[in-house]
Amino acid sequence: MGLCGWKGKILRVDLTRGKIGEEDLSDDLMLNYIGGRIAGNKILLDEMDPMVDPLGPDNKLIFATGPLTGTGVPAGGRFIAVSKSPLTGGIANPCCGGYFGANLKYAGYDFLIIEGKSPEPAYLSIVNDQVTIKPAEHLWGKWATETENAIRAELSDSKDAWGRNTPSVLLIGPAGENLVSFASIMSDGGRALGRSGLGAVMGSKNLKAIGVKGTGEVRIADVKGFQKAIIDFIGEARETGQLENRSKWGTWDLIGRAQKTGTLCSLNFKEGDFDGFKPYEDPATIRDKIRVRDEACFGCPFRCGKRSTIFDPAYPGTAKGPEHETLGLFGSNCGVADLDEIWKANYLCNELGMDTITGGATISCAMELYELGYLTGKTIGYPLNFGNGTAILELLKKTAFRKDFGDQLADGGYAVAERAGHPELFMGVKKQGFPAWHPQGRFPGLEVIGLQYATSPVGASHTKSVMTFHSQSDDLTPLVAWTKHYQDYVSIVDAGVLCWIIYHGPMWEDKASSWLELVTGVSYSQDKLMMIGEKNWNMERLFNLAAGLSSEDDGLPQRMLTEAPPRGGRVVDLPPLLEEYHRIRGWDNKGVPKPEKLEELGLSEWKVKVQ
Amino acid sequence: MEGKGAMKINIDHTKCSGCKLCEVACSLNHTGAVNVQRSRIRVFIGEEFCLPVIARNYKAVCDSKGDMVMYNGHEVDECVVCRASCPVKSVFKELDGKTPLKCDFCRGDPQCVRWCPTGALTLVGGR
Ligand code: SF4
Numbered sequence: 001m002g003l004c005g006w007k008g009k010i011l012r013v014d015l016t017r018g019k020i021g022e023e024d025l026s027d028d029l030m031l032n033y034i035g036g037r038i039a040g041n042k043i044l045l046d047e048m049d050p051m052v053d054p055l056g057p058d059n060k061l062i063f064a065t066g067p068l069t070g071t072g073v074p075a076g077g078r079f080i081a082v083s084k085s086p087l088t089g090g091i092a093n094p095c096c097g098g099y100f101g102a103n104l105k106y107a108g109y110d111f112l113i114i115e116g117k118s119p120e121p122a123y124l125s126i127v128n129d130q131v132t133i134k135p136a137e138h139l140w141g142k143w144a145t146e147t148e149n150a151i152r153a154e155l156s157d158s159k160d161a162w163g164r165n166t167p168s169v170l171l172i173g174p175a176g177e178n179l180v181s182f183a184s185i186m187s188d189g190g191r192a193l194g195r196s197g198l199g200a201v202m203g204s205k206n207l208k209a210i211g212v213k214g215t216g217e218v219r220i221a222d223v224k225g226f227q228k229a230i231i232d233f234i235g236e237a238r239e240t241g242q243l244e245n246r247s248k249w250g251t252w253d254l255i256g257r258a259q260k261t262g263t264l265c266s267l268n269f270k271e272g273d274f275d276g277f278k279p280y281e282d283p284a285t286i287r288d289k290i291r292v293r294d295e296a297c298f299g300c301p302f303r304c305g306k307r308s309t310i311f312d313p314a315y316p317g318t319a320k321g322p323e324h325e326t327l328g329l330f331g332s333n334c335g336v337a338d339l340d341e342i343w344k345a346n347y348l349c350n351e352l353g354m355d356t357i358t359g360g361a362t363i364s365c366a367m368e369l370y371e372l373g374y375l376t377g378k379t380i381g382y383p384l385n386f387g388n389g390t391a392i393l394e395l396l397k398k399t400a401f402r403k404d405f406g407d408q409l410a411d412g413g414y415a416v417a418e419r420a421g422h423p424e425l426f427m428g429v430k431k432q433g434f435p436a437w438h439p440q441g442r443f444p445g446l447e448v449i450g451l452q453y454a455t456s457p458v459g460a461s462h463t464k465s466v467m468t469f470h471s472q473s474d475d476l477t478p479l480v481a482w483t484k485h486y487q488d489y490v491s492i493v494d495a496g497v498l499c500w501i502i503y504h505g506p507m508w509e510d511k512a513s514s515w516l517e518l519v520t521g522v523s524y525s526q527d528k529l530m531m532i533g534e535k536n537w538n539m540e541r542l543f544n545l546a547a548g549l550s551s552e553d554d555g556l557p558q559r560m561l562t563e564a565p566p567r568g569g570r571v572v573d574l575p576p577l578l579e580e581y582h583r584i585r586g587w588d589n590k591g592v593p594k595p596e597k598l599e600e601l602g603l604s605e606w607k608v609k610v611q
Numbered sequence: 612m613e614g615k616g617a618m619k620i621n622i623d624h625t626k627c628s629g630c631k632l633c634e635v636a637c638s639l640n641h642t643g644a645v646n647v648q649r650s651r652i653r654v655f656i657g658e659e660f661c662l663p664v665i666a667r668n669y670k671a672v673c674d675s676k677g678d679m680v681m682y683n684g685h686e687v688d689e690c691v692v693c694r695a696s697c698p699v700k701s702v703f704k705e706l707d708g709k710t711p712l713k714c715d716f717c718r719g720d721p722q723c724v725r726w727c728p729t730g731a732l733t734l735v736g737g738r
């Protein structure tokens with residue numbers, strides 16, 4: 001019979017040899033690594049030398065669902081991609097919604113492992129166990145929507161519209177093809193595996209897209225209990241107002257909170273407030289300005305996806321977003337207040353296949369370099385002052401095709417700043433741009449955001465722990481413990497694969513174990529889950545150390561450590577935070593897990609791999 | 612039950628988010644597992660709208676050539692809005708590709724309506 005929830009199968013595709021094979025999942029992998037990010041990490045650590053060239057054929061790209069994916073667990077339909085990042089040189093594990101994860105399960109697989117490099121542009125077609133590598137010459141160079149529609153048509157043998165509606169598609173745009181270091185993998189009409197540049201990994205493998213559909217089932221261990229739990233969960237979310245709020249505003253209500261606390265990225269993080277965003281402190285203003293339809297991912301009662309249109313004939317399509325991150329990075333951080341311009345940047349990033357966060361961080365960095373005279377208008381091709389929205393749009397197109405100055409931008413903001421002689425002006429960690437939250441907020445405790453960016457294994461990221469806005473104390477020790485706790489917990493969320501946005505607070509912290517038990521029949525105590533989460537965090541650390549990263553890469557840009565933003569804010573005193581962090585993690589002062597820690601977590605075999 | 616005309620499910624597609632929880636609910640209730648391909652309600656995910664459609668009997672009255680029709684201001688393929696479990700349609704079929712699926716109102720307690728989080732599905736009459 002096997003376990004419920006998991007399908008128990010891996011699909012492995014070797015693009016170099018055109019070999020396709022199926023493997024059984026081991027009980028150990030399912031029970032002790034659950035799925036998603038954690039099981040994906042385990043496979044990568046077991047199979048791949050962390051020193052491989054991320055854009056070479058030896059890098060692997062693993063798409064990992066979890067036991068909850070495709071079951072209808074509220075906000076639990078996601079999947080993860082695990083690989084080595086061409087942007088950071090460390091581990092990558094972005095998470096994505098939409099329908100792809102569910103469809104991969106229905107086709108019969110928990111994991112899809114892509115290896116090697118196709119000699120010609122190709123796409124992968126998965127229809128249950130009929131898996132074929134098909135030529136994609138005709139799709140190369142095409143933008144996201146066009147590619148997606150083409151694959152949908154090619155995957156459905158039937159003529160009717162329903163047939164084309166069933167498959168899910170993962171794809172790269174021109175940016176991934178041209179190995180832009182922050183290229184994304186796009187899915188199902190605007191969902192994204194945005195961070196870490198995995199679009200370039202797909203591009204380096206000559207893999208344009210993956211289409212999947214399936215007719216299989218996912219079994220549930222306790223059907224009656226599951227049905228009741230879902231109806232109860234939706235009822236609870238409705239009663240507490242969560243359902244309504246999230247659905248109406250998505251993440252737009254966060255602008256007001258960020259402004260109030262001085263945590264809004266502004267002008268390449270020189271500031272923590274942006275007057276141009278005053279009107280958007282009321283999220284209703286945003287909703288009124290663009291035409292919006294609320295969309296959900298598979299199995300999610302919340303509909304935070306905002307499919308939007310603007311009234312500009314030059315941009316007739318729709319885009320998913322802009323959500324809080326994109327508003328911040330292409331808006332306030334570039335000094336742009338015009339919602340239409342931000343929308344267009346979002347649209348271009350989706351269509352060309354680029355991460356809006358590192359994309360925005362890269363351009364805002366170039367803007368500051370320009371204003372300080374470290375980059376000239378001649379080099380860039382435009383007078384790139386803060387606020388020049390038109391230039392942003394032109395540069396985004398050039399970046400995706402590596403044309404003119406776009407060729408430099410395509411290497412990411414850190415490379416641009418370094419070439420201009422001022423790497424300290426790139427606002428990010430491990431070459432990945434800061435998300436929209438400024439680590440120098442006005443209240444004590446907010447600087448812990450800086451610690452979370454610095455210690456995230458994938459470079460600056462807001463989804464690898466949980467921020468708190470409730471502390472007002474100068475004693476940061478409890479917040480370091482909080483950071484560690486939620487880093488471990490979020491690993492579990494990403495293993496389910498549950499949605500970080502919904503499950504990231506303490507509110508539903510106990511839910512992960514109850515969903516896992518209802519679906520799989522395996523009971524996980526909270527302690528056991530936290531242990532698995534901690535193990536995961538250490539596995540990621542070990543991967544990064546073995547890939548050549550060190551504690552030197554856990555730093556923040558100089559500005560965060562020395563200058564407070566003009567309207568008030570904290571200077572982040574990082575060294576003591578890191579020291580305390582290393583202590584509670586059981587790592588030495590170089591950030592290397594101590595042998596006792598590895599032993600405790602069952603990772604001793606890894607000792608030798610870290611020099 | 613359909614004959615009595617007492618129970619009806621009202622669909623307001625403008626509220627539908629495309630979450631497909633109704634498909635999960637229906638298949639779980641009828642097959643004991645999650646298999647949306649065997650659901651009696653299917654949700655069409657369009658760029659401008661999502662459209663839940665509930666399966667009913669196939670009656671040989673369709674002379675459609677799959678033309679496009681206007682539906683609340685959007686152009687859609689006629690087959691998408693049609694509820695019939697008709698032979699040329701790929702949805703509303705059991706996995707054998709032949710046996711038509713048909714909504715049975717879950718014997719009086721429609722699960723899709725219970726699960727639908729947006730209010731796109733509501734029950735009229737039948738109590
Ligand atoms: S009422 Fe029951 S049988 Fe009919 S579509 Fe809804 S869930 Fe399926």
Ligand code: SF4
Binds near residue numbers: 626628634654727
């Ligand atoms: S459950 Fe409701 S909102 Fe979700 S897809 Fe079905 S009809 Fe639409």
